[in-house]
Each structure stands twice: as C-alpha cells, then as structure tokens.
Amino acid sequence: MNIKKRYIALIAFIAIVIGAAGTFTFGLLFFNNTNTGSGLASNDRDLLLELADQQEVLEENMGDMTKVINALTIIKENYVEEVDDNQLIEGAIQGMLQSLDDPYSVYMDKETMEQFNDQIESSFEGIGAEVSMVDGNVTIIAPIKDSPAEKAGLKPNDQILTVDGESVEGLDLYQAVNQIRGEKGSKVTLEIRRPGVEDIITIDITRDSIPLQTVYVEEKEVNDQLIGIIELTSFSENTASEFASELKKLEEKGMDGLVIDVRGNPGGLLPSVEEILKLFVTKDMPYLQIEDPSGKKSRYFSDLETAKDYPVVTLINEGSASASEILAVSLKEAMDYEVIGTTSFGKGTVQQTVSMGDGSTIKITRFKWLSPEGNWIHEEGVKPTIEQDMPDYYYANPVQVKDDPFAFNDSDPNIENIQLMLEGLEYNPGRHDGYFDESTKKAVEAFQEDNELEVTGEVDQSTAEVLQTKLVEKVRSGANDLQLEKAIEVLTK
Structure with missing residues (x-):
C-alpha cells in the first residue's frame, strides 16, 4: 500500500471529525478570552466537557475508521480516472447523513450554503411553500398564506417530481429548493404527484415576493x-x-x-x-x-x-x-x-x-x-x-385537459373534479361521479357565460384554468369554512 496516500486519507478523515467540533473550539476560546474572573466560568466548564466528549468519541471510533480509510485509499489508488480528494470527503459526509434516513438531518456544502444565505438575505421571492424530504420525495408541507403556491392550488403532501421539465430525483432537499426558487415575475412549471390522484398534475406558477406577515x-x-x-x-x-x-x-x-x-x-x-x-x-x-x-x-x-x-x-x-x-x-x-x-x-x-x-x-x-x-x-x-373536514370542493384537484375538451357523454376522473368545482361555485352540475351529463353541460354553459368565456358547454384548458382560479379565490376567502364554524359553535355554546 502507498503509505503516503494512506497518511493523506487518514488526515482527511480526521479533519472531518475535527471540523464537526470546530464550533465548540471557537466557543471555548471566546469564553476564555472574555472571562475576567479566576478559574473557569460555568460556560467554560460545559464547553470543556463537550470537547472531552468529542475527544472520547474520536478515540473510541478510530479503530472502526480503518474501513473508511481503506475505502478512500482503494478509490484513490484504483479508480480508472483521477479523483478529487475534496469530492471524496464531501461524498463521505453526504453518505453519513443519508444513512441516518432522517429527512431533517442534512449537509450543505459551502456553495449550497452561500446560495441559501444569499437568497434569504437578498429577498423573499419564490413560490412560497414549505417543503421537506418525505420517503425520498420532495414534498409540500404547506403553502404559505397568500403566496403564489397557495393561489396556484398546491396542497400539503403534494410530491414535486419535476421543475421546468427537469427531474428532482437524486437531488437533496436544498438542491431541489434552489431549482424551485427564483426571482419575482419569473415562471416555473411543476409536475406534481398528489396522493389519491391517478394522473400527474402540471401546475404553472409565477414567482412573487413572499408575505412576511405571520x-x-x-x-x-x-x-x-x-x-x-x-x-x-x-x-x-x-x-x-x-x-x-x-x-x-x-x-x-x-x-x-x-x-x-x-x-x-x-x-x-x-x-x-x-x-x-x-x-x-x-x-x-x-x-x-x-x-x-x-x-x-x-x-x-x-x-x-x-x-x-x-x-x-x-x-x-x-x-x-x-x-x-x-x-x-x-x-x-x-x-x-x-x-x-x-x-x-x-x-x-x-x-x-x-x-x-x-x-x-x-x-x-x-x-x-x-x-x-x-x-x-x-x-x-x-x-x-x-x-x-372541509367541504368536498376544498379538496378538488386541478383539471388536466390533455387533448380534446371534456364534453357531453364523456366519463373521466377529471370530470368529477369539474363537477366538484362547479358545485363549490354554486353552479349545480347535478352529480359528481365523473359522468358528463346534460345537467353538467348546462352548469358549464352558465359558468362560461358568467365569466365571459366562449359558451360551448365543453371544458377545454381555458375553461379549466378559470374554474381553478375562481375556486381558489373562494377557498381563500374563507367561505364555507366548516372547521372555523365548528370552532365558533363550540366557543359560543
């Protein structure tokens, strides 16, 4: 074995461990330099104990690190192309955190951290949604109130599959978030998998300033x-x-x-x-x-x-x-x-x-x-x-019109959503089982006439988009908020 390379690999690994304790070392120096009394302050003692624990962990695990060091050495000596030391170290850290199987424990390299800080400090612009990694999927926890994400109809548990046609598979959470974010006025297209919905949903969102009021x-x-x-x-x-x-x-x-x-x-x-x-x-x-x-x-x-x-x-x-x-x-x-x-x-x-x-x-x-x-x-x-629960129309999904518009005598899960939307907007479709009957046609015609659309009695993409917009407006207005109504009923008994 090449002793020099083995030594370099060992130093590189120890640097990882010491780097993790770097903030504690800085804290110790800070408190020692500002301590005006004799002996150690309580903060100093705590930090010394923390450092002692770090040292003990390092010593206990050095024997187990031989396998890691060997792996680094084997890769550097045998891989068909030249390998960058930093690439291996970054990959090792990513791998350690991914092995925890915890979506909330993540590593941000220097470049990712700089981008993250720049975006936070420069502006609060984007689509306005809290996301997390759930079972390996970039998942919406909740859209922010009055944000583009809420207005576009994103919902909790929506899984983001692509951003502007590019798959997010294999990206960590912060890499995916960087793709979704963007300047006010710019547009982004997301493909969404929604639990309980068979088809992939495509949602176009115009990024905007995100409300800071809480x-x-x-x-x-x-x-x-x-x-x-x-x-x-x-x-x-x-x-x-x-x-x-x-x-x-x-x-x-x-x-x-x-x-x-x-x-x-x-x-x-x-x-x-x-x-x-x-x-x-x-x-x-x-x-x-x-x-x-x-x-x-x-x-x-x-x-x-x-x-x-x-x-x-x-x-x-x-x-x-x-x-x-x-x-x-x-x-x-x-x-x-x-x-x-x-x-x-x-x-x-x-x-x-x-x-x-x-x-x-x-x-x-x-x-x-x-x-x-x-x-x-x-x-x-x-x-x-x-x-x-909320009224059924609160859970209606965006309608995807692929080719021909939905028309009389058609049957499709999308038509069920159309009927839920019409009912929520007080245009009685007569049913909501996905069959486009005469009552549904009349409801569509009434909606089109009231919203200055071409009155065809069929639902093309234009009519579907206006339906979605009007329904989101009604939901955001708080109309028929059964949960709030129940809360007030309980309070006023």
Missing part, C-alpha cells in the same frame, strides 16, 4: 359574544410578540372566546411557540418536554398562575407541522382545550445547525420534543378532539 387577526360577533380569531402562518422571530400584542387588544375589548388557527402552518422557531404557550399554560403542568440523545427528558413550565377566563380552540389540518403541533397538543393536554380539524403532519424532532468551519454546515436532528404528558407525535400527528 399574524392575522379577525373578530366575529356571534349571539352577542365577541370571538377573536388569530391565525398564525408560521413561527418567526417576531410572531410571539405580535401575537401577545393582538391578544391583549382582544382581551381589552372583552373577548368571550379565542380561536388560534394554525392550519397550513409549517412551524418555525421553537422559542416563538414557547413564548405563546406561556400565555396560556399554567405553571402546574409542563407546556413541553424535550428528550436529548441520551434519553434524558427536560420539562418546561411557565410562571402563569391562573388560566384564561375564556375558552380557547385550536384549528389544525394536515399542513400543521412542528411548532404548530407543539402549540395544539400542549393546549389540548395541559389545558384541556378543544382542537378541531384533521390530523396534523407529524414532526416531533428539533434540529440544530453546526458549522464545519469552512462555510459548510450540518443541520442535524438533536432532540425529540414530547407533549406535556410525554407523548411523541412523530409521523403520527396530533389528533383533533373534534374531527371536522
């Missing part, structure tokens, strides 16, 4: 009772303070009941949801538990003495994830508040980022979060106390 407030007077509705679209840095401010205004008006709406909220910052929970969960029950890698559980409490003097209901759906689920299950278990809607997404882990020291970063799952009673909802979701 707190929306509404008031409703029902039976002489004031009901406050606070919708949270994500948990960002300012969400908790804005929520507290709006809550105080509602309470000063004498609010009789509160709806907290986290439907379609993909989550966000853990401290943000903690600050909100401290406003509701009393000190005798933990609002959250965190389990570390060793299995040790820490319980977190508020200082709140007494509960609110009005009832609270939380709204969730399949697009409610992570921090949204923490909010819902905490209010459910700790305060016995009702949760209405459908079962949430099911993300019960917390991630931390660790710099590798060269501009690259590892985001790794570090903790499990548990409910006040110690339940882990990962991959199961939070179940509502009151199940409530």
